[in-house]
Structure formats: C-alpha cells, structure tokens
Amino acid sequence: MEQFYTIQGEGYNTGRAAYFLRLGGCDVGCVWCDVKESWDADAHPRVAIPDMVAAATAHAGRNVVITGGEPLMHDLTQLTAALHAAGCQNWIETSGAYPLTGQWDWICVSPKKFKAPLPSVLQQAHELKIIVFNKSDFQWAEQHAALVGEHTRLYLQPEWSKASQMMPLIVDYVKENPRWQVSLQTHKYLDIP
Numbered sequence: 001m002e003q004f005y006t007i008q009g010e011g012y013n014t015g016r017a018a019y020f021l022r023l024g025g026c027d028v029g030c031v032w033c034d035v036k037e038s039w040d041a042d043a044h045p046r047v048a049i050p051d052m053v054a055a056a057t058a059h060a061g062r063n064v065v066i067t068g069g070e071p072l073m074h075d076l077t078q079l080t081a082a083l084h085a086a087g088c089q090n091w092i093e094t095s096g097a098y099p100l101t102g103q104w105d106w107i108c109v110s111p112k113k114f115k116a117p118l119p120s121v122l123q124q125a126h127e128l129k130i131i132v133f134n135k136s137d138f139q140w141a142e143q144h145a146a147l148v149g150e151h152t153r154l155y156l157q158p159e160w161s162k163a164s165q166m167m168p169l170i171v172d173y174v175k176e177n178p179r180w181q182v183s184l185q186t187h188k189y190l191d192i193p
Ligand SMILES: C[S@@+](CC[C@H](N)C(=O)[O-])C[C@H]1O[C@@H](n2cnc3c(N)ncnc32)[C@H](O)[C@@H]1O
Pocket: 026, 032, 033, 034, 035, 067, 068, 069, 070, 071, 093, 094, 095, 096, 109, 110, 129, 131, 157, 158, 159, 160, 161, 185
C-alpha cells in the first residue's frame, strides 16, 4: 500500500530508524483501526519484491517493519528471505490472526477481539502489544499474556482517540503490574509517518 522511511513509533523498538512496508489487505475489522484505507488489497498497486528491497536498502537504516493491513494474509517467505539476503533486520507488526510465514528478527503481536490470534503466533511473539480502548482491556491483556512465552515483552498502548481517558488507568496498572510497560504512538506526537 505504501512504503516510507521513518522512526519506529511503538513498542520495544521505539525510536529506531526503520523502513516501513505497509501491505494492503485486512479482514480483522477493528472499529478504531487507524489505517482503514489499507483493508482493501485491490485498492493498491502491486509492487515486485526486488523493487521493495531496493527501496528499503536505499537508506542508511537496515531495519524493515512489515505491517499493513494484516501482513500475514500474505505468504511472506520470499519477501523476508530477499530482505535478509540484502542485510536487513525484519520486524513484523501483526494481529496474529493468520499463520506466521517468513524469517523474523522481531515479532510484535497485537491481538484483536474482532478476530482471535492463533496460539502458535502468540508463542513466537517477542512483544505483545495490547491496545487499551476501555477498562475491560486490562483483563483481556492478562488473558493473552498467559499465552505468550516467559521472555515476551508486554506493552499496553492507548487507543489513540481514547488516550487521554485511558493513560491514567494504564499508568496505575503498570505501577501495580510491573511486568507490563507503556507504549505510546510516539510518531503521532512527533508528527512523522
Ligand atoms: C495498523 S496495525 C497493522 C498491523 C496489524 N494488522 C496489527 O493490527 O497488528 C499496526 C499497529 O497499530 C495499532 N493500532 C491501530 N489502530 C490504532 C489506534 N487507533 N490506536 C492505537 N494503536 C492502534 C495496532 O494494534 C497495531 O499494533
């Protein structure tokens, strides 16, 4: 759908330069999704893998974030192999609703109520990032934390439109439950892509 070189705004790798490949297509249907224009894969031009790799490696950074849309609706075997061959570190942003394909250096799973994550993807997550839209999401967060590995990093990220209401609850929760950390969509505060 789009490609851009920016700073990873969220989660464990926040603040690090990364080239984003946003792949079209998603059927998860989050009511608060901040890229609904990504949902229809056919609305976006197809780009060949060598062209994506060339664009990604035209910058100083070598970290590539593959996101969407839901990137795991595509078989990512060839794209990630080509990026690795070009010396890139491959990071994914996924809901976990589809089986994991490809070679990954960092896996961020952000599970959704609208389409459940697969246990096999949760078990491979380096990072679990829960979007907090209302109070009930803390209990829901714990249900998913029980399904990831013991070394998986746990993040609570406010849903953007609810951030001012949810941040005080997130702060209190992290102080009481220090295995969790705060994640903010810092790129939105920085006004960068
Ligand atoms: C747009 S999604 C694309 C990747 C994948 N479909 C997923 O949901 O993980 C990228 C990240 O943005 C988060 N996100 C989407 N809309 C958001 C919003 N309104 N507020 C906060 N985070 C949001 C998602 O939970 C996910 O972690």
